Amino acid sequence: MRLIKTSCNRRSFLKASALSGGGLMLGFSWLTSCQPATQDALSMPEAWFDINAYLKIGDNGIVTIMSPNPEGGQNIKTSMPMIVAEELDIDWKDVLVEQAPLNTELYTRQFIGGSQAIRRGWESLRMAGATARKMLRQAAAQTWQVPVEDIITEGGILHHKPSGKSAHYGEMAAAAAGLPVPEEVELKDIDDFKIIGTSRKNVDGKKIVTGQPLFGIDTYQEGMLTAMIVHPAAFGMKLKSVDDAGVRSMPGIRDVFTLKVLNEEYERQHFDTCAFLQVVAIVGDSTWEVMNAKKAIDIQWEPFTAYTEERTHYSGTKQTLIIPAGLETTSEHLALMAETAAESPQEVRRDGNPEAAFRNASRVIERTYTAPFLAHNCMEPMNFFAHVTAEKATLKGPLQKAELTEQTLSARLGIPVENIDIQMTRLGGGYGRRSYANWLIEAALISQKMNAPVKLVYTREDDMTGGIYRPMYQATYRAALDADNNLTAIHINAGGIPESPLYANRFPAGAVENYLAESWTVNTNITIGSFRAPRSNFIAGAEQSFLDEVAEAVVKDPIAFRLELLERARTNPVGEDNDYDATRLSGVLELVREKSAWGQEQSNLHRGVAAYFCHNSYVAQVLDLVLEGDQPVVQKVTNAVDCGIVINPDAAANLAEGAVVDGIGNALFGEMTFKEGIPEKNNFHTYRMIRMSEAPKEIDVHFVQNEIDPTGMGEPTFPPVFGALANALYKATGARHYSQPFLGKELNLG
Amino acid sequence: MALFNLTINGKKQQVDVGPSTPMLWVLRDHLNLVGTKYGCGIAACGACTIHLEGTATRSCQLPVSAAEGKNITSIEGLSENGDHPVQQAWLEHDVPQCGYCQAGQIMSASALLEANPNPSDAEIENAMDGNICRCGTYTRIKAAIKTAAQVK
Structure with a gap:
């Protein structure tokens, strides 16, 4: 058992406890606004007692746990409450889960991003449960007039063994709610975990498979209007004129107007990216009627001139973005990247004397990798419900970073933040796209103008052509080999439009005596944003493909070659800023070697390996291809993952499986190209997504067993797949793939 | 606008919409059956799949006029208690x-x-x-x- 001070998150516990008034807790404003998560088997209590912001206990012993973060498929709505339930020591069957409201006073970091929910929530979630458990024990001790040390808990029951007294949590909840928050609490030993580390099913599973309204797009309110927007047809364009004469009289159309999404003088924050500052809104009674008007409206666009944009980066640093004029085309992007890489790279890290090592090399291997812009293509198109009145704004919908959107919305609407209520629904996918919320601002402005509740829905075409893409990238890797086939230097030159993918201090930094990492960027007026494992989602595949090629050049097994490099990084690291743990990275490689039975050759089995560290977790993958005729088929992908303590193993495995499929899909097909500023793909008939027949036939996920505090699973299994696939394809076909998407280079799959 | 008589999840329903309105939007906007999802609007993603006389059909491409008199099942009607x-x-x-x-x-x-x-x-x-x-x-x-x- 470990004692932990409650102070680091004390504010939220104290706050909740003060709000509750120390007694019967009914009508806590945000609870009444939530739909109760009814589960058939559970009878609802007659009274709830608020213990802290994360949980309330019913008089019958049923516990409601608030899941603080929005749910977008990471299964956080199950896994986060599991941590609270563990420390509370309650049976999972007696737990109801509700989505917590957005409340930055009560909860911290209520957003999806960086695979950080479990890692950053770990302590506060445990403390929420442990604090409540301690208060229940204290309540029982006072009631029974016995020492608190003699009270133990077991699955929601308080026991006093010496006297034989026992009570369920519900019987002590009223007394517990009136107690002061303890100064320190005991956390369970990992060996005593009963819920953490066991697979628990998605708490919303039944609602999903029966089609209950869970998503933002399902929002309905009496008197609600439907709105859509029309944005410029091309990046680099702005609104010139609108002819809405014919559209206004179409059936079901209420209004057509232009709106300015952000004011020019507003100093933007990191997630205020917005491709089109002015859009045309069409408002009507039903979706189909508005869609028809959207098809009929006549809007003229014109090129804009270059401008700069002041922006505060998420890290707090101020940036000035240069937004060039012009209508951009993909072939020109490729030429521009090649030119910039050669002319103006900035040195980011240097170890030893790389120039001398390359001069003295007996062999130099140099390869260049590229990847295109990618659209997120969340299955639920961007949408938001808004009801804005003179005094307040109520919004509801799918959003990754509601707490960061509040400020922007407040500034734009002229309504103070405290009068803005953003309610979080389930997200039909996020992957980074829903970190940016221009559509939410649009919904609010439309509601404000119409003086009515409005649901704004993007068509698939609006969604896919609306910007916020994964940036376009390029990386050139060079390796110097001496006469004895030793790797003496690595040189990385990496950049992108408009962001560099380089992580200069990650492997193979630290493992090579002479090392040079350089970075560059190219400005664009195409907007970009976070996309599942930003930067890593490209650089991992490039690096792992390159190391595979170097291993082959020095005639070494690709896993053994990587382990040798990691041995150097572990025992005698080069440089001091290496930001990965070489032991843990070796660990996943060793585990995947064992679990995939690496080295056991089969005639029709072509295997590729990759390993990568990002978002605090370590992943190694072996991808097996077989050739059916001349068609490569992904037979199996074996994953070894070190994310510390695994909260919900089956859910974590599901995320890894999904990331593998997503990675293969994007590596093979993912691509957004541009012609004269116009996105060349606007729906799934042209933007190819991976389908079931192209997915691996089998995916295995193995977790390293350790007692390290948990880290995230949403992103880390995604980046290495690109490398594992490229390496397996080489084994199967003899061709190396340097530019994504791999398909379109005479390759089909499945 | 016109009146259409529909049989949805075994229940007779009447809606007043334009004849080209896809069943997807009839279900979602007019009958508040939102389990059927909008994904692409061009029958390329399958999110809006329903059963038309038992056959899987993309409701975004099925005009209400073609659905009249036919048995339509949406996810809400696949089973009584969600236990299909x-x-x-x-x-x-x-x-x-x-x-x-x-x-x-x-x-x-x-x-x-x-x-x-x-x-x-x-x-x-x-x-x-x-x-x-x-x-x-x-x-x-x-x-x-x-x-x-x-x-x-």
Whole structure:
């Protein structure tokens, strides 16, 4: 058992406890606004007692746990409450889960991003449960007039063994709610975990498979209007004129107007990216009627001139973005990247004397990798419900970073933040796209103008052509080999439009005596944003493909070659800023070697390996291809993952499986190209997504067993797949793939 | 606008909409049956799959005028208590991640098993390739269909 001070998150516990008034807790404003998560088997209590912001206990012993973060498929709505339930020591069957409201006073970091929910929530979630458990024990001790040390808990029951007294949590909840928050609490030993580390099913599973309204797009309110927007047809364009004469009289159309999404003088924050500052809104009674008007409206666009944009980066640093004029085309992007890489790279890290090592090399291997812009293509198109009145704004919908959107919305609407209520629904996918919320601002402005509740829905075409893409990238890797086939230097030159993918201090930094990492960027007026494992989602595949090629050049097994490099990084690291743990990275490689039975050759089995560290977790993958005729088929992908303590193993495995499929899909097909500023793909008939027949036939996920505090699973299994696939394809076909998407280079799959 | 008489999930319904209105929007906007999802509007993703006389059909391409007099089933009507073998198998395999596409997946899968109670892997892939899952739950979907096939 470990004692932990409650102070680091004390504010939220104290706050909740003060709000509750120390007694019967009914009508806590945000609870009444939530739909109760009814589960058939559970009878609802007659009274709830608020213990802290994360949980309330019913008089019958049923516990409601608030899941603080929005749910977008990471299964956080199950896994986060599991941590609270563990420390509370309650049976999972007696737990109801509700989505917590957005409340930055009560909860911290209520957003999806960086695979950080479990890692950053770990302590506060445990403390929420442990604090409540301690208060229940204290309540029982006072009631029974016995020492608190003699009270133990077991699955929601308080026991006093010496006297034989026992009570369920519900019987002590009223007394517990009136107690002061303890100064320190005991956390369970990992060996005593009963819920953490066991697979628990998605708490919303039944609602999903029966089609209950869970998503933002399902929002309905009496008197609600439907709105859509029309944005410029091309990046680099702005609104010139609108002819809405014919559209206004179409059936079901209420209004057509232009709106300015952000004011020019507003100093933007990191997630205020917005491709089109002015859009045309069409408002009507039903979706189909508005869609028809959207098809009929006549809007003229014109090129804009270059401008700069002041922006505060998420890290707090101020940036000035240069937004060039012009209508951009993909072939020109490729030429521009090649030119910039050669002319103006900035040195980011240097170890030893790389120039001398390359001069003295007996062999130099140099390869260049590229990847295109990618659209997120969340299955639920961007949408938001808004009801804005003179005094307040109520919004509801799918959003990754509601707490960061509040400020922007407040500034734009002229309504103070405290009068803005953003309610979080389930997200039909996020992957980074829903970190940016221009559509939410649009919904609010439309509601404000119409003086009515409005649901704004993007068509698939609006969604896919609306910007916020994964940036376009390029990386050139060079390796110097001496006469004895030793790797003496690595040189990385990496950049992108408009962001560099380089992580200069990650492997193979630290493992090579002479090392040079350089970075560059190219400005664009195409907007970009976070996309599942930003930067890593490209650089991992490039690096792992390159190391595979170097291993082959020095005639070494690709896993053994990587382990040798990691041995150097572990025992005698080069440089001091290496930001990965070489032991843990070796660990996943060793585990995947064992679990995939690496080295056991089969005639029709072509295997590729990759390993990568990002978002605090370590992943190694072996991808097996077989050739059916001349068609490569992904037979199996074996994953070894070190994310510390695994909260919900089956859910974590599901995320890894999904990331593998997503990675293969994007590596093979993912691509957004541009012609004269116009996105060349606007729906799934042209933007190819991976389908079931192209997915691996089998995916295995193995977790390293350790007692390290948990880290995230949403992103880390995604980046290495690109490398594992490229390496397996080489084994199967003899061709190396340097530019994504791999398909379109005479390759089909499945 | 015109009145259309529909039979949805065994229940007679009347809606007053334009004849070209797709069943997707009739269900979602006019009958408040929002389990059927909008994904692409061009029958390229499968999120809006319903059963038309038992056959998996993309409701975004089915005008209300063509649905009159036919039996339509949406995800809400697939079973009375959410216990259709396909729904149960989905829960057993804990298939969903974000969950947005899953109603469409379940409607495609249940129509497949109705027509072909014991499909091969290739037949499953063929029937399901029109349904995109952006989260990539395909291996679980396939496993769940096989489980449901054993139950049926």
